[in-house]
Amino acid sequence: xxxxxxxxxxxxxxxxxxxxxxxxxxxxxxxxxxxxxxxxxxxxxxxxxxxxxxxxxxxxxxxxxxxxxxxxxxxxxxxxxxxxxxxxxxxxxxxxxxxxxxxxxxxxxxxxxxxxxxxx
Amino acid sequence: xxxxxxxxxxxxxxxxxxxxxxxxxxxxxxxxxxxxxxxxxxxxxxxxxxxxxxxxxxxxxxxxxxxxxxxxxxxxxxxxxxxxxxxxxxxxxxxxxxxxxxxxxxxxxxxx
Numbered sequence: 001x002x003x004x005x006x007x008x009x010x011x012x013x014x015x016x017x018x019x020x021x022x023x024x025x026x027x028x029x030x031x032x033x034x035x036x037x038x039x040x041x042x043x044x045x046x047x048x049x050x051x052x053x054x055x056x057x058x059x060x061x062x063x064x065x066x067x068x069x070x071x072x073x074x075x076x077x078x079x080x081x082x083x084x085x086x087x088x089x090x091x092x093x094x095x096x097x098x099x100x101x102x103x104x105x106x107x108x109x110x111x112x113x114x115x116x117x118x119x120x
Numbered sequence: 121x122x123x124x125x126x127x128x129x130x131x132x133x134x135x136x137x138x139x140x141x142x143x144x145x146x147x148x149x150x151x152x153x154x155x156x157x158x159x160x161x162x163x164x165x166x167x168x169x170x171x172x173x174x175x176x177x178x179x180x181x182x183x184x185x186x187x188x189x190x191x192x193x194x195x196x197x198x199x200x201x202x203x204x205x206x207x208x209x210x211x212x213x214x215x216x217x218x219x220x221x222x223x224x225x226x227x228x229x230x231x232x
Binding site: 095104107 | 122153155157164165167171172174176208216217218221223224226
């Protein structure tokens with residue numbers, strides 16, 4: 001069965017960078033986009049970006065352009081999200097999710113989430 | 121402020137029906153499929169409805185989706201206390217940048 005397993009919680013200082021991993025199993029990694037969605041404490045869901053693991057192509061939300069980078073390593077079926085110049089309002093749970101196309105796109109499997117805390 | 125507008129909360133009694141609305145525009149709901157997600161505290165979201173009104177396998181038919189113009193609706197019948205969760209609508213918005221996914225602000229369902 002499909003699993004997305006994310007790396008563990010991180011604590012970072014303002015101005016630092018964080019890199020979160022998402023390891024896929026149970027399907028062909030290069031066959032499905034990986035999206036990143038974050039959720040600040042007590043807040044709603046916010047889409048950040050997607051990566052096409054086959055081509056490496058990416059699309060970033062305008063809000064995060066210049067500060068976020070999505071990469072992947074197909075040899076180990078893992079996608080990465082790196083967010084730089086961290087601020088306190090980047091404190092959130094970061095989720096990876098698999099994008100699937102049926103008649104339209106949606107997210108069918110999600111990782112367990114990675115809490116990133118930004119604090120001095 | 122979210123691009124898609126949902127009521128912050130809804131409530132109903134066990135066994136009753138509830139609907140959750142999601143309002144958008146022609147650049148998002150009006151021209152793209154809507155999906156709905158259920159999220160319990162401390163857990164990842166789970167897809168309930170995709171392509172406006174399709175249920176993934178394993179999702180009971182108590183959950184339904186519909187869309188008209190630039191608004192979508194999630195319906196839940198036969199409410200259980202176990203349905204208490206946050207619900208989010210989502211779709212692609214082709215009017216933002218090179219296109220972005222957008223979510224509603226979420227609706228907290230209380231089963232009284």
